[in-house]
Amino acid sequence: MPLERAGIDPFKDxxxxxxxxEGTMRGTGGLRLAGEDCRTTVAGLYAAGDAASRERVMGAVSGGGAYNASWAICSGCWSGRGAARHALGAGKSGGPDRRALKPVGRHGLEAGRETDAPIDTTALVGDIQRDVLPLNINFYRSESGVAGALGRLDALREALGGSVPGTVQGRVRAREAAGMLTVARWMYTAALARKETRGLAALTEYPALDPRQTHRLILSGIDGIAVGTERVPHAEELGRADGQAKGEAS
Amino acid sequence: MIELVSAERCIGCKLCVKACPTNVFDMDEAAKLPVIARLEDCQTCFMCEAYCPADALYVAPQAEARAEVDEIALAAAGMLGSWRREIGWSKGTDSTMAERDTTPFFETFTERYRQA
Incomplete structure (x- = not known):
């Protein structure tokens, strides 16, 4: 329709x-699901679609329309049901709304303010995008290129210490910028932790798949990011098959 | 991007303010008119236009650059409300886009493949 409205015939003109x-690898990374109802490790937080990690469905590739649509529908139903069950428990004694909850979020929020100068969210988002959107950094990935970007992104955290605008839009923007920055830092931290090329994860210095890295990367933390690994089924068999192939070749 | 809110056609129902997924509009309560308050947030999704019951909005197909529009010319060309009519959301439209869509679903392919 936009083409038609612009007077363009896509078959002729x-x-x-x-x-x-948007610069992330979507299905190959996301909030880690901790149960079949799409719960996360944060009580009451459920993830679906692109926000949820899809590696159990797609492995190291991103999938295509069919898998992704299926994942969107399925995880949407499961997480919705999970969240609804969680909410239904809220009225009962000991349910979620009877707990003495207090906010712990800081990044991009008033609670994280360290200076009186307001957060310039437009500038901050621009700075983040300068290290996330260029194909030469984020698609054609090299260890040096990604490490340089990660260093610059880490330095941007200071900007989140400013005051948050009082308007609804301003508060959303500040929190969005904090989210963008954190996701970008998680993404590049994970990219550097995988010293091989597998599926969508690629580093020019390590062009081949390394069977010993047949594991999932689990990241946690915001100020300091910890990287752990999680075993996947049949990883040992892959390693053995690779060893045998190399043995036969020599 | 959204380029036109017709003050003449608008009935002040605020549906566009609510339907916009990126909160582009503010409501001017005094004038009873939606105001394009954050044009830079417009994603050219045409949602506001689809919801507008008064055919008072026009989203230009240019998602990155401003486009000059002229309400009288758009109305004369039948462009105001054209997207809403196209998808079958206007009163009195004979069919919806979904009904006119003849793209076969994958079951059709599967059935054809099975018979071959």
Missing amino acids: KFPLTLRY
Whole structure:
């Protein structure tokens, strides 16, 4: 419809194309699901679709329309049901709304303020995008390129210590910027932790798949990011098969 | 991006303010008119136009650049409300886009493949 409205016949006329992407690897990374109802390790927080990690469905690749649509529908139903069950328990004694809850969030919130100068969210988002959107950093990944970007992103954390605008939009923007920055740092930390090329994860210095790295990367933390690994089924068999292949070749 | 809120056509129902997924509009309560308050947040999704019961909005297909629009010319060309009519959301439209869509679902392919 936009083409039609612009008077362009896509079958006959030339028109400009541009690459539009948000810079993350979506299905290959996301909030780690901790149960079949799409719960996360944060009580009451459920994840679905692109926000949830999809590696159990797709492995190291991103999948295509069919898998992704299926995942969107399934995880949406499961997480919705899970969240509804959680909410239904709220009225009961000991249920979620009877607990003495207090906010712990700081990043991009008033609670994390260290200076009186307001957070310049437009500038901050621009700074984050300068290290996330360029294909030369984020698609054609090299260890040095990703490490450089990660260093610059780490330095941007200081900007989140400013005061948060009082408007609804301003508060959402500040929290969004904090989220963008954290996701970008998680993404590049994970990229550097996988010294091989597998599925969508690639580093020019390590162009081949390394069977010993047949594991999932589990990241946690915001100020300091910890990287752990999780075993996947049949990883040992892959390693053995690789060893045998190399033995036969020599 | 959203380029036109027709003051003449708008009935002040606020549906566009509510439907916009990126909160582009503010409501001017005094004038009873939605105001394009955050044009830079418009994603050119045409949602506001689809919801507008008065055919008072026009989203230009240019998602990155401003486009000059002229309400009288748009109305004369039948562009105001055209997307809503296209998808079958206007009163009195004979069919919806879904009904006119003849793309076969995958079951059709599966059935054809099975018979071959």
